Every structure is written in structure tokens, then in C-alpha cells.
Amino acid sequence: QVQLAESGGGLVQTGGSLRLSCSASGSIFSRNTMGWYRQAPGKQRELVTSITNGGYTNYADSVKGRFTISRDSAKNTVNLQMNSLKPEDTAVYYCFIRLMYGVNDYWGQGTQVTVSS
Numbered sequence: 639q640v641q642l643a644e645s646g647g648g649l650v651q652t653g654g655s656l657r658l659s660c661s662a663s664g665s666i667f668s669r670n671t672m673g674w675y676r677q678a679p680g681k682q683r684e685l686v687t688s689i690t691n692g693g694y695t696n697y698a699d700s701v702k703g704r705f706t707i708s709r710d711s712a713k714n715t716v717n718l719q720m721n722s723l724k725p726e727d728t729a730v731y732y733c734f735i736r737l738m739y740g741v742n743d744y745w746g747q748g749t750q751v752t753v754s755s
Contacts, residue, residue: 647749
């Protein structure tokens with residue numbers, strides 16, 4: 639199995655910053671995509687950002703220019719630098735990994751991000 643360990647969530651003021659980290663362990667195939675979904679109260683789950691093993695990134699329009707995803711493929715670790723945070727960023731953030739040729743995606747337990755106004 640694959641396990642994901644997340645850290646870095648917390649409570650910040652509007653305009654503040656947080657850095658999320660996620661480390662994958664287990665049977666990791668080198669060809670993969672990692673990233674974060676989030677789910678805010680009363681809203682559907684949305685894809686925030688993702689990054690492939692080759693470094694190709696994707697961002698939701700709502701976070702583009704404020705969030706930056708990066709990875710260390712050798713360590714199977716992905717980071718999310720979140721700047722200029724807004725109250726609408728408040729959500730539980732779930733790290734995921736999608737393995738090429740894999741059957742299922744794997745998810746972390748989630749980490750709470752709260753941005754106060």
C-alpha cells in the first residue's frame with residue numbers, strides 16, 4: 639500500500655502564508671502525479687494543484703499566482719507554498735498521489751487550513 643503523511647496546516651490571518659508538505663511512502667512508482675484537493679464547508683471538493691514527475695504543474699484559477707507547488711521526486715515529497723491567503727482558502731486540504739499504471743489514487747488524512755478575516 640501507499641501512505642501519505644501531511645503537515646503544515648494551521649490558522650493564519652488574511653494575507654498570511656502557510657507551507658504544506660506531503661511525503662509518500664510504500665510502493666511508489668516513479669511515474670506519478672502528486673498534489674492537493676481541498677474541500678471547504680458547504681462546497682464541493684476541488685482540485686487545487688498538481689505536479690507530475692516531470693515537473694508539469696496545474697493550478698486552479700482561484701489560487702494561480704498565490705500558491706506554488708514543488709516536489710522532490712527522489713524523496714516522493716511534495717510541498718505547497720501558500721501566500722496571500724484569503725478566507726475563501728479555508729478548507730481541509732488532502733494530499734494525493736496518482737501512480738501511472740496504478741488502479742487507485744491514494745489520499746492523505748487531510749490537514750486543516752483556516753484563514754481568518
